[in-house]
Amino acid sequence: MANPPGAREEKQERKTATTDPRKKASFTVPVAKGLINTLKHILRREPNTIHYPDEKRTPYPGYRGEHRLKRDELGREKCVACFLCSTACPAHCIEIVAEEAPWDDREKRPRLFNIDMMRCIYCGMCEEACPCDAIELTPVFNIPSRTRAEKIYDKEKLLSL
Ligand code: SF4
Ligand code: SF4
Numbered sequence: 027m028a029n030p031p032g033a034r035e036e037k038q039e040r041k042t043a044t045t046d047p048r049k050k051a052s053f054t055v056p057v058a059k060g061l062i063n064t065l066k067h068i069l070r071r072e073p074n075t076i077h078y079p080d081e082k083r084t085p086y087p088g089y090r091g092e093h094r095l096k097r098d099e100l101g102r103e104k105c106v107a108c109f110l111c112s113t114a115c116p117a118h119c120i121e122i123v124a125e126e127a128p129w130d131d132r133e134k135r136p137r138l139f140n141i142d143m144m145r146c147i148y149c150g151m152c153e154e155a156c157p158c159d160a161i162e163l164t165p166v167f168n169i170p171s172r173t174r175a176e177k178i179y180d181k182e183k184l185l186s187l
Contacts, residue, residue: 104160114155
């Protein structure tokens with residue numbers, strides 16, 4: 027049976043690749059470089075681990091951690107209970123109940139503002155959606171809890187972070 031066109035050339039090329047010392051050398055150099063690099067990392071004295079909790083890692087800029095409700099210069103919550111954050115939240119984990127604000131510069135404020143942190147996916151959409159810069163995701167990542175109820179952050183907790 028006749029060989030398909032180009033099969034002979036392909037076979038010859040494969041043969042040359044395994045026998046030609048120049049082609050072999052082209053693999054040897056990168057492999058040697060890789061091994062040297064690995065050896066450098068093995069012999070390096072700098073530790074790659076940190077002794078948490080005695081040592082703490084600084085999160086990278088833009089890290090999205092625990093949520094915080096901000097206060098204005100008078101110490102009042104900035105939130106005006108507009109519900110934009112809860113509408114934008116893809117996890118539906120923000121619960122807001124509004125009430126009339128006792129101040130002249132806004133109509134409403136949140137009477138209840140809960141975030142279920144067990145459902146939150148830390149996407150940052152609430153922060154993006156807020157027109158008042160009232161909510162933000164902080165670099166804090168280590169608030170422990172023992173129960174599910176503790177992971178529901180209420181307004182007081184969010185304002186204290
Ligand atoms: S970070 Fe995302 S999931 Fe979490 S409360 Fe904000 S919008 Fe919802
Ligand atoms: S945190 Fe911002 S977006 Fe959410 S209800 Fe308050 S003002 Fe509106």
